[in-house]
Amino acid sequence: MLKDDTLANVLYVDLSKKQFWVEKRPNLFDKYIGGVGVGIQLLHEECPNGCDALGAQNPIILAVGPLNGLFPVASKTITLFKSPHSGNLGESHAGGRSAIAIRLAGYGAIVIRGASEIPLYLTIDNNQVHFRDASALWGMRSVITAGRVIRGKETAAGFRTIMRIGRAGEKLIPYAGVATETYRHFGRLGLGAVFGSKKLKALVISGKGSLPVSDPKSYQKIYDEIYQAAVNTSAMKKYHDLGTPENVLPLNKIGALPTRNLKDAQFEGASQISGETFAEHYLGRRLACAHCPVACIHLAALREPYGDEDFFYKTSMIAYDYEPLYAMGPMLGISDARGLLKLLEKVDEVALDAMSTGVILAWATEAQEQGLISEKETSGINLSWGDYTSYLKAIPLIVEQPNDFYQALARGVVHAASIYGGMDFALAFGKNEMPGYHTGPAAHIGAFIATRHHHCDNAGYSVDQKVLVKEKLTPRELAETLLKEERWRQILTSLAICFFARDIYKPDLVSRALQIAGFDIAPEDLHRLGEEIHSEKYRFKFREGFSLDDYHLPKRIFETPSAVGVLDEKYVRQTIEQVKQILAGRK
Numbered sequence: 001m002l003k004d005d006t007l008a009n010v011l012y013v014d015l016s017k018k019q020f021w022v023e024k025r026p027n028l029f030d031k032y033i034g035g036v037g038v039g040i041q042l043l044h045e046e047c048p049n050g051c052d053a054l055g056a057q058n059p060i061i062l063a064v065g066p067l068n069g070l071f072p073v074a075s076k077t078i079t080l081f082k083s084p085h086s087g088n089l090g091e092s093h094a095g096g097r098s099a100i101a102i103r104l105a106g107y108g109a110i111v112i113r114g115a116s117e118i119p120l121y122l123t124i125d126n127n128q129v130h131f132r133d134a135s136a137l138w139g140m141r142s143v144i145t146a147g148r149v150i151r152g153k154e155t156a157a158g159f160r161t162i163m164r165i166g167r168a169g170e171k172l173i174p175y176a177g178v179a180t181e182t183y184r185h186f187g188r189l190g191l192g193a194v195f196g197s198k199k200l201k202a203l204v205i206s207g208k209g210s211l212p213v214s215d216p217k218s219y220q221k222i223y224d225e226i227y228q229a230a231v232n233t234s235a236m237k238k239y240h241d242l243g244t245p246e247n248v249l250p251l252n253k254i255g256a257l258p259t260r261n262l263k264d265a266q267f268e269g270a271s272q273i274s275g276e277t278f279a280e281h282y283l284g285r286r287l288a289c290a291h292c293p294v295a296c297i298h299l300a301a302l303r304e305p306y307g308d309e310d311f312f313y314k315t316s317m318i319a320y321d322y323e324p325l326y327a328m329g330p331m332l333g334i335s336d337a338r339g340l341l342k343l344l345e346k347v348d349e350v351a352l353d354a355m356s357t358g359v360i361l362a363w364a365t366e367a368q369e370q371g372l373i374s375e376k377e378t379s380g381i382n383l384s385w386g387d388y389t390s391y392l393k394a395i396p397l398i399v400e401q402p403n404d405f406y407q408a409l410a411r412g413v414v415h416a417a418s419i420y421g422g423m424d425f426a427l428a429f430g431k432n433e434m435p436g437y438h439t440g441p442a443a444h445i446g447a448f449i450a451t452r453h454h455h456c457d458n459a460g461y462s463v464d465q466k467v468l469v470k471e472k473l474t475p476r477e478l479a480e481t482l483l484k485e486e487r488w489r490q491i492l493t494s495l496a497i498c499f500f501a502r503d504i505y506k507p508d509l510v511s512r513a514l515q516i517a518g519f520d521i522a523p524e525d526l527h528r529l530g531e532e533i534h535s536e537k538y539r540f541k542f543r544e545g546f547s548l549d550d551y552h553l554p555k556r557i558f559e560t561p562s563a564v565g566v567l568d569e570k571y572v573r574q575t576i577e578q579v580k581q582i583l584a585g586r587k
Contacts, residue, residue, distance in 0.1 A: 004066070004211055004212055004517070004518065005024070005026070006103075006106040006107070006108070006209065007029055007034065007066055007103075007108040008024050008025050008026040008028070008029045008108060009022050009023075009024060009025075009106055009107045009108060010022065010023050010024075010025050010028075010042070010107065010108065010109045010110070010111060011107045011109070011110045011111070011124065011129070012111045012113065013110065013111070013112045013113065013122060013124075013129060014113045014114045015056075015112065015113065015114040015115055015116045015120070015131075015198055015199075015200065016056060016113070016114030016115060016116070017114065018116075018131050020129040022107075022127075025038075025108075025109075028041060028042075029066075029108055030519075032494060032529070032533065033065060033066065033491070033494040033495060033514075033519065033521075033529070034063060034064060034065030034066055034068075034108055034109075034494055034495065034496065035063050035064060035065040035076075035078045035493050035494040035495060035496040036063065036078045036080070036091065036490060036493040036494050036533060036537075037490065037491075037493075037494035037529070037533045038063050038108065038109055038494070039061045039062075039063035039078050039079075039080040039091075039109065040080060040533060040536045040537050040540065041536065042059075042061045042063070042080070042109060042111055043059065043061050043080045043081070043082075043089075043540060044536070044539075044540060046059035046061070046111055046113065047059055047081075047082050047540075049543055049544075050544070051082060053081075053082045053083060053084035053087065053090075053174075053190075053193075053194065054084050054172055054193060054194070054197040055115075055197070056113075056114050056115035056197075056198070058081060058082045058194055058197070059081065059111055059112060059113055060079065060081050060110075060111075060112040060191070060194055060195070060198075060200075061079060061080040061081065061109065061110070061111055061112075062077055062078070062079050062098075062102065062109065062110040062112075063077070063078050063079075063080070063108065063109040063110075063496075064076075064077055064078070064099045064102050064103055064107075064108060064109070064496050065108075065494055065495040065496035065497075066495070066514065066517035066518070066519060067495045067496070067497065067513055067514075067517060068099040068100060068102075068103045068291075068496050069099070069100050069103040069104060069211050069291065070211055070213065070219075070223075070513075070516065070517060071222070071223060071226050071291075071513055072223070072226050072227050072230050072291060072292060072293055072501075073226070073230055073291075073292050073293075073294065073497060073498045073500065073501035073504070073505075074099070074291065074495060074496060074497050074498075075095045075096075075099055075100075075289035075290060075291055075292045075496070075497075075498050076093045076094065076095055076099055076493070076496040076497065076498055077093070077094055077098040077099045077102060077180075077496065078091070078092075078093055078493055078496055079091070079092050079093070079094075079178075079186050079191055081191060081194050082194075082544065083174070083189040083190050084172070084174035084190045084193045084194065084197075085174040085175050085189050085190040085193075085356075085412060085431060085432060086189060086430050086431045086432055086453065086546075087431065087544060087545060087546075088430075088540070088541045088544040088545060088546045089451055089452060089537055089540050089541045089544070089546075090189040090190060090191065090194070090452070091189065091451065091452040091454075091537075092177075092178075092186040092187060092188050092189055092191050092452075093186070093493070093496075094178075094180050094184045094185060094186045094187075095184050095289035095292070095297075095498060096161060096180045096181035096183075096184040096289055096290065097159055097160065097161045097180075097181055097289070097290045098161040098163065098180050098181075098205065099290070099496055100159045100207065100290040100291060101159040101160055101161040101205045101206060101207045102161075102205055102207065103207065103209075103211065104159050104207025104208060104209040104210070104211075105124060105125070105126050105205055105206065105207035105208075105209065106126060106127065106207070106209050110124070110205075112198070112200070112203075114198070115197060115198040115199060116131075116198060116199040116200065117199070118133065118135060118199060119133070119134040119135050119137065119138035119199045119201050120132055120133060120134045120199060120200065120201065121134045121137070121150065121164070121200065121201045121202035121203065121204065122200065122202070122203050122204065123154055123204045123206075124203070124204065124205045124206070125206045126206070126207065126208060126209070132153075134199075134201035134202065136149075137149060137150070137201050137202070138170060138199075138201060139167070139170065140167075141167070141349070142166070142349045142350075143164055143165065143166035143167075143179045143348070143349060143350065143351045144179075144182055144348075144349065146164050146166070146201070146202065147162050147164055147179070147182060147202075150162055150164065150202055150204060154204050154206075159206065159207045159208075159290065160204065160205065160206040160207075161180055161181065161203075161204070161205050162180065162181070162202060162203075162204050163178050163179070163180040163186070163202060163203040163204075163205075164178065164179055164180075164201060164202035164203075164351075165177075165178055165179075165192045165195045165196055165200075165201060165202070165351055166179065166192070166349065166350040166351030166352075167350045167351075167399050168192055168193075168350045168351050168352045168399050169192030169193055169195050169196035169351055170196045170201075171196070171399055171400075171401070171410070172193045172196050172197060173190075173192075173193055173352065173398070173399065173410045173411075174190040174193050174410075174411060174412060175188075175189070175190050175193075175352065175353040175356035175357070175412060175433070176190060176191075176192030176193045176196065176351055176352055176353070177190075177191060177192045177351050177352065177353045178191050178192050178195060178351065179348070179351050183287060183297055183299065183317075183319040184289070184297070184319075185348075185351070185353075187353045187354070187355070188353055188355070188356075188432065188452070188454060189353075189432060189452065189453075190353075192351050213516055213517075214516065214518060215516060218515075218516060219516045222509070222512055222513055222516060225509070226501075226504060226505075226509070226513070227293060229504045230292075230293050230294055230501060230504060231293050231294070233503075233504075235500070235503065236294050236500070239294055239296035239500055240286070240294050240295050240296060241279065242275035242276065242278075242279055242298075243275060243296050243297070243298040243320070243321065243322075244275075244296070244321045244322035244323070245273075245274065245275030245278055245298070245320060245321065245322050245325055246275040246276075246322075247275070247322045247436075248270055248273065248274040248275055248322065248325070248326075249270060249271065249274045249275070249276070251436075251437070251439070251563075252266055252267055252270035252330075254439070254465070254563040255438075255561065255562065255563050256437060256438045256439040256440075256461075256464075256465075256562060256563040257270060257326065257330050257436070257438070258326065258330060258331055258427075258434070258436055258437075258438050259330040259331065259333065260330075260331070260332070260333045260362065260365075260366075260385050261331065261359075261362035261363060261365065261366045261425055261427065261556070262331075262425070262427055262434075262438060262556050262557065262560050263366070263556075263560065264560065265438045265560055265561065265562060265563070267329075267330040267333075267335070268335070269330075269333075269334075269335020269386075270330065270335075272335040272336070272337055273325065273329045273330075273334070273335055273337050273340055275322075277337060278298070278300055278320060278337065279298070281337070282300035282301060282302070282337065282341070283298060283299075283300060283301070284299050284300060284301025284315075284317055285298075285299045285301070285317065286298055286299070287299065289498070292498065294500065296500065297319060298319070298320055298321075299317045299318060299319055299320075300317070300318045300319075300320050300341050301315050301316075301317060302315065302316045302317075302318055302338065302341045302342070302345070303315045304316070316341075316345055318341050318344050318345045318348070319344070319348070320341065320344060322436060323354070323355050323435060323436055323455075324344055324347070324354035324355060324358075325340065325344070326355075326358070326435075326436030327354055327355045327356075327357065327358025327359055327362075327433075327436065328340055328343040328344055328347070328354055328357070328358045328391075329358075330436075331358045331359060331362045331436070332358060332361060332362055332365065332385065332386070332388075332391060333385030333386040334386055334388050334391075335386065336386075336388055339388030339389070340388065342388060342392060343388055343391055343392060343395070346392055346395050346396075347395060350395070350396070350399050352395070352398070352399070355433055355435065355436075356412065356413075356432070356433040357395065357398070358433075359413055359427050359428070359433035359434055360398075360409055360412065360413045360416065360433065361383065361391055361394060361395075361409075362427070363413045363416065363417065363422060363425060363426050363427065364378070364383055364394070364409060364416070365383040365384065365385060366422065366425055367417075367420055367421070367422045368382070368383050370422065372420050372421045372422050373405065373420055377403070377404075377405035377420075378394065378405065379397060379402060379403065379405075379406070381393050381394055381397075398410050405420075408420065412428065412431060412433070413426045413427065413428050413433055414426055414428050414431050414552070423552070423554070424554060424555035424556060425554060425555070425556045426554055427554050427556060427557070428554070429444065429447040429448040429453050429553075430447075430448060430453040430546065430551075431453075432447075432452075432453035432454075434447060434554075435447060435454070435455035435461075436455075437455055437460075437461035437464075438557070438560065438562045438563070439460075439461045439464035439465055439562060439563045439564070440463075440464030440465075440468050440469070440562045440563055440564035440565075440567070441464070441468070441478070441562075441564075441567050441568070441571060441572050441575065442460035442461070442463035442464045442467075442468060442478060442481075442482060443455065443460040443461040443464055443562075444460070444553070444557050444567070444572065445460060445478070445482065445572055445575050445576060445579075446458045446459070446460020446461070446463070446482050446486075447460065448551065448553070448576065449482065449483075449548070449576065449579045450486060451486070451534065451537040451538060451541060456489075456499050457486050457489060458482040458483070458485045458486035458489070459485055460482055463478070463481055463482065463485075464562070464563060464564055465563065467481070468564050469563065469564050475571060475574035475575040475577070475578045476578045478575050478578075479575050479576075479578035479579045479582055480578075480582065482579070483534075483579065483582055483583075486534060487527070487530040487531045487533075487534045488507075488527065488530050489502070489530075490529075490530040490531075490533040490534050490537075491510065491526050491527075491529065491530045491533075492505060494529075494533060495510065495514075507523035507524075507526050507527070508523050510523070510526060511523045511526065535583075538583060548576060548577075548579065548580040548583070549580070551576075553569070553572065553573075558572075
């Protein structure tokens with residue numbers, strides 16, 4: 001029995017009918033905990049087989065877990081939907097205040113159905129839902145400005161989150177994201193386009209509730225244990241001091257930093273855009289997600305002249321993390337730190353996924369270099385490695401789509417390459433553009449087999465560095481290693497834990513923390529549940545057409561040496577075959 005029965009509350013909102021209601025689903029949360037475990041079950045219930053990802057029948061599921069609001073670094077909100085970018089499972093996570101706001105508003109999950117005829121934004125204030133006209137916000141140039149307008153109009157007290165889309169989501173670009181708290185994003189796989197298809201400009205959630213605990217003394221003991229681990233480990237200190245851009249120099253040193261569309265894996269300008277350089281010359285502020293002591297969010301202060309006057313300046317605060325930095329920096333050959341920050345600001349302004357955008361522009365640059373496209377297609381722009389000004393011109397054109405070429409770019413790198421050529425260097429897995437790790441075979445296999453084609457799903461990059469650099473696993477061993485890690489991470493995402501705390505939230509601690517929240521789940525049962533949730537996600541993927549038989553691996557990953565040498569395509573495909581057999585239950 002849940003000690004806090006509000007976790008079992010699922011809020012349903014129908015945009016078509018402008019109605020809302022709450023259903024109690026204790027059995028669902030008792031079995032699947034919360035987060036992705038509950039979310040995938042709701043997606044199975046709500047999303048019809050083969051539905052149009054940009055149609056009214058595609059739901060938006062937001063789910064949190066029982067540790068959100070109770071323990072440090074339990075800071076994520078999980079969203080699930082059918083992805084307009086991949087055509088199958090869409091799953092995106094974001095930090096900020098959203099998870100705490102949802103919990104304190106009295107919900108464990110929110111299901112958004114249907115579509116509005118006019119632009120609107122939703123305000124969820126504890127047990128009330130308001131449908132606000134957003135016509136004046138639709139088409140606004142900056143997602144940051146839209147957030148400021150909403151913030152001024154909605155004055156509810158308590159923990160509040162504002163999620164909103166930009167022009168990219170309004171234009172239904174399938175890799176558009178959703179900005180939350182300005183500097184965090186539901187970035188990957190196109191949640192912004194799903195918002196846009198529903199004419200949903202923003203979602204405001206305010207919570208003023210509280211969370212009871214059954215045993216205050218035990219709660220305090222476990223809380224202190226987690227807190228001390230979070231603030232006293234070298235890994236967390238790294239995230240606080242430099243943030244994820246700390247990865248730039250180590251990855252470059254071992255030859256694992258994708259550069260110029262992965263024509264190289266080392267970047268001569270890495271030191272100029274490293275975490276160390278940004279911390280020394282540009283760091284303006286550190287932020288933390290709600291209920292997290294680490295403060296890994298780093299904002300650069302970019303000071304520029306305002307207009308033509310010499311004495312007037314504006315200062316922009318721009319978030320920089322490793323993955324966006326890799327995609328808009330080395331991937332495009334850009335070593336100018338100020339230019340890189342301007343590109344990050346530009347994609348944030350329209351709420352495009354920075355990783356997809358950077359990889360797509362890298363493909364376009366090489367396609368122009370090889371003569372597959374010309375300035376006729378690019379509207380007179382000479383896309384050139386290292387020239388950030390050319391990319392600053394191209395990004396708005398991806399959003400506005402003035403011709404066939406930009407319409408193709410707006411549908412992703414695989415789609416564009418299918419029309420103009422260059423599929424061998426179109427870097428995507430499951431149609432989702434590649435993450436910033438060329439560490440070895442596990443990184444790329446891991447991104448392809450992952451349920452959301454994401455580098456965080458099974459940490460393939462870490463397997464490359466910790467295992468494959470020392471010994472070569474058999475295809476079966478590598479498949480088992482990747483799947484074992486990904487299945488455990490289903491528990492972490494059901495708890496809605498930040499993966500930075502994955503070395504803190506081990507099975508025994510998770511079991512003890514869940515007891516405080518009213519759950520009685522032994523460590524060994526957690527592993528079994530993680531495998532079941534993983535299977536449920538794959539069931540959705542296979543239902544929507546994903547295949548481990550018919551797939552494309554870009555030739556480029558086998559041409560450029562990785563941190564563990566040139567990749568063996570036969571070994572990679574054998575490992576994928578082993579994954580297929582394990583998922584089918586064959587030995």
